[in-house]
Amino acid sequence: VTTASREKKGRSRFREEFADPERRTAYYMVLPSLLIIIIVAFFPILYGIVLSLTDSTAAAFGSFIGVENYVEMFQDPDFLEGFSNTVIFTAVSVTLEFVLGLAIALAINRAFRGRGLVRAAILVPWAFPTVISAVMWRLMFQDRIGIIQYLANAMGIISEPILSDRSLLLIAAILVDVWKTTPFVALLLLAGLQTIPEDLYRAAEIDGASRLRVFRSITLPMLRPTIAVTLVFRTLDAFRVFDAVYVLTEGGPANTTETLSIYAYKTLVRSGDFGYGSALSVATFFCVMAISVVYLRLAGRPEERA
Amino acid sequence: VRRAAVLFGLVAAITFCLGPFAWQLLASLRPEDELTRAGLPSSLSLASYAGAFHGRPFGRVLFNSFVVAAATTVFCLAVGASAAFALAKLEFRGKKLLLGAALAISMFPPIATVSPLFLIIKSLGLRDELAGLVLPYTTFALPMTLWILTGFFRDIPDELYRAARADGCSPWTAFRRVLLPLAAPGIGATAILVFIFAYNEFLYALTFTSSPEKRTVPVAISLFAAEHREPWGEIAAASIIATLPLVVVTLLFQRKIVAGLTAGGVKE
Numbered sequence: 001v002t003t004a005s006r007e008k009k010g011r012s013r014f015r016e017e018f019a020d021p022e023r024r025t026a027y028y029m030v031l032p033s034l035l036i037i038i039i040v041a042f043f044p045i046l047y048g049i050v051l052s053l054t055d056s057t058a059a060a061f062g063s064f065i066g067v068e069n070y071v072e073m074f075q076d077p078d079f080l081e082g083f084s085n086t087v088i089f090t091a092v093s094v095t096l097e098f099v100l101g102l103a104i105a106l107a108i109n110r111a112f113r114g115r116g117l118v119r120a121a122i123l124v125p126w127a128f129p130t131v132i133s134a135v136m137w138r139l140m141f142q143d144r145i146g147i148i149q150y151l152a153n154a155m156g157i158i159s160e161p162i163l164s165d166r167s168l169l170l171i172a173a174i175l176v177d178v179w180k181t182t183p184f185v186a187l188l189l190l191a192g193l194q195t196i197p198e199d200l201y202r203a204a205e206i207d208g209a210s211r212l213r214v215f216r217s218i219t220l221p222m223l224r225p226t227i228a229v230t231l232v233f234r235t236l237d238a239f240r241v242f243d244a245v246y247v248l249t250e251g252g253p254a255n256t257t258e259t260l261s262i263y264a265y266k267t268l269v270r271s272g273d274f275g276y277g278s279a280l281s282v283a284t285f286f287c288v289m290a291i292s293v294v295y296l297r298l299a300g301r302p303e304e305r306a
Numbered sequence: 307v308r309r310a311a312v313l314f315g316l317v318a319a320i321t322f323c324l325g326p327f328a329w330q331l332l333a334s335l336r337p338e339d340e341l342t343r344a345g346l347p348s349s350l351s352l353a354s355y356a357g358a359f360h361g362r363p364f365g366r367v368l369f370n371s372f373v374v375a376a377a378t379t380v381f382c383l384a385v386g387a388s389a390a391f392a393l394a395k396l397e398f399r400g401k402k403l404l405l406g407a408a409l410a411i412s413m414f415p416p417i418a419t420v421s422p423l424f425l426i427i428k429s430l431g432l433r434d435e436l437a438g439l440v441l442p443y444t445t446f447a448l449p450m451t452l453w454i455l456t457g458f459f460r461d462i463p464d465e466l467y468r469a470a471r472a473d474g475c476s477p478w479t480a481f482r483r484v485l486l487p488l489a490a491p492g493i494g495a496t497a498i499l500v501f502i503f504a505y506n507e508f509l510y511a512l513t514f515t516s517s518p519e520k521r522t523v524p525v526a527i528s529l530f531a532a533e534h535r536e537p538w539g540e541i542a543a544a545s546i547i548a549t550l551p552l553v554v555v556t557l558l559f560q561r562k563i564v565a566g567l568t569a570g571g572v573k574e
């Protein structure tokens with residue numbers, strides 16, 4: 001096939017697409033959204049990658065220095081600590097949210113009186129802005145007036161102030177996240193549970209299967225796609241954590257627990273180092289990309305079901 | 307015994323969900339001198355609520371948040387509704403790609419675009435302006451709108467669209483006259499979700515605004531807490547004022563909101 005004929009073929013396919021009123025309308029309808037997404041998402045991401053290859057500051061676009069920022073990053077102990085904090089935060093909070101969320105979803109899935117009430121109650125934390133829930137938990141962790149600090153002291157678990165200890169702070173941040181997002185996990189899983197046909201359970205009952213067997217052979221396999229989607233959503237969301245940790249640690253100890261997003265934010269906004277800060281941001285972005293690729297490999301392609 | 311265990315678990319879950327909210331409510335109603343005391347307060351006082359507005363532009367801040375969130379919502383729905391319809395009901399090339407891109411964007415970390423957006427917003431002269439927040443909010447709100455609303459349009463039977471076309475409507479008229487009105491509840495749910503997202507956003511608002519009168523609720527409340535003398539009662543009161551409307555709306559429209567949250571994620 002010559003280039004000319006391929007071009008002609010391409011052009012005629014283009015004309016074909018536009019001759020059909022359905023397709024033509026579809027393109028017009030999608031176009032504004034597509035343009036805006038390119039302007040507000042794709043362009044900034046690419047611009048950010050460009051910035052990460054320069055020594056720019058908040059005031060001026062610098063000169064290109066190649067991958068120097070990335071080389072510096074891998075030798076930067078603050079980056080490595082931020083990375084490990086983020087990984088720990090993500091792994092622990094997503095695991096807890098999944099286990100608690102699944103338990104709540106399974107409990108709500110059976111019909112019982114007051115089910116609507118429970119559903120409503122678990123929506124309350126979801127409706128809370130993350131910052132406000134973090135401020136609220138901060139209040140409860142306070143050493144003089146906080147109820148959690150009070151209980152922890154009373155039970156003799158902890159004696160030092162929670163908000164001035166680095167590892168306790170990470171635990172506190174995880175708790176805030178678990179409180180705020182377990183409802184979301186429970187609601188997603190519940191929606192998944194409700195799509196499992198009743199007949200399957202009835203058949204299992206006739207066969208005399210035990211509860212555990214039913215859970216392992218029916219519920220889990222049928223719920224698998226929903227579980228995959230839920231875990232992807234939650235992992236990516238937890239990995240970009242900013243609000244909760246920022247609010248809990250501000251005004252805390254001088255060199256506090258940082259996550260990737262927070263370290264990047266401080267480098268960008270506090271120090272005005274746009275080159276290195278952009279490199280940190282881009283690194284966070286690629287971590288998120290890598291996580292989604294791993295999940296897609298593991299779970300097949302969940303978006304095809306949608 | 308099983309039933310008791312399940313019941314205990316549910317009560318524990320409800321306590322875990324509502325306990326902090328209740329404690330916060332109680333803290334906001336405590337008289338100033340009882341803040342450090344555990345247990346029930348001896349009397350209730352609204353002093354903290356008055357204090358939250360005293361000496362800081364908290365009323366203005368509430369207004370800012372409302373305006374920015376409403377503007378983002380209206381803009382995204384105006385642009386996104388027709389696209390979501392096309393994605394759900396029309397055939398065209400690149401459909402899967404666009405939906406995939408929308409999902410990918412709504413999942414990426416906002417920090418990734420802070421530095422470029424900062425420079426863009428600065429060069430547009432929109433730094434420290436509320437209008438400057440709508441732009442970065444759209445980055446996430448528009449993909450979210452497309453994703454959720456496409457789900458709602460899919461739930462409307464194809465037959466209705468085909469019937470409108472058979473009656474001589476153009477695809478656009480079929481959308482305007484038939485499907486858009488039918489999708490109204492879904493649009494409402496999407497609007498609530500996008501509004502809540504924009505109202506809650508923190509990182510961009512923290513970075514792109516600087517003067518106290520331009521702050522949004524999350525930023526203002528986070529800075530309440532950073533002052534030297536931490537006014538706990540007022541922080542609690544401000545939090546309750548800022549959250550109560552969201553909780554009420556969420557509970558009123560819970561069915562639709564849950565449908566919107568799970569749209570796309572879970573489909574039979």
